[in-house]
Amino acid sequence: TQLLEQSPQFLSIQEGENLTVYCNSSSVFSSLQWYRQEPGEGPVLLVTVVTGGEVKKLKRLTFQFGDARKDSSLHITAAQPGDTGLYLCAGSSNDYKLSFGAGTTVTVRA
């Protein structure tokens, strides 16, 4: 059973469209991270959120941490082919273990 549930599992959109990926859990996390992984490589950190209700922006990417620190979302505005990849959320609960969601595969068509 996945501690963190990500949805959707797959997302295919046209260049210029917007998309949102969700990460939900019944557990409270002290921090939540989003990573992007490209084929044949390890995940690379995009952002860490630590405060309930926190919103962080990274160029066209907007990350939000839920008020109760149980859920998060990643919104991409005007997606580009370079945004294609596997997006993973990961939560930490102060027990030295990082739990990952199953990931959302995003494909942006030119």
Next chain:
Amino acid sequence: NAGVTQTPKFQVLKTGQSMTLQCAQDMNHEYMSWYRQDPGMGLRLIHYSVGAGITDQGEVPNGYNVSRSTTEDFPLRLLSAAPSQTSVYFCASSYTINYNEQFFGPGTRLTVL
């Protein structure tokens, strides 16, 4: 800095064989961990270490051993390979587990026949 390095990149084993996946980091990180990644399941924690001489089990530790004799190295040993261990293995390191960026290696793709 080389970051996190893993060897080998690819490996094929027969059932029952043993092997060691190597992981090294040159960032003086205290925390290191091993994950396996299977389709549709994200990354699952196998073992982790919060410093030299200290290791602990993660979510899926059975069939794997680790040791941490130095800050830099964190090898993962498969004692008797099984087809269920066919996966992509990632090593990661960070200054601490909380709030800190996990740096991942490039992965080892293991196939057990």
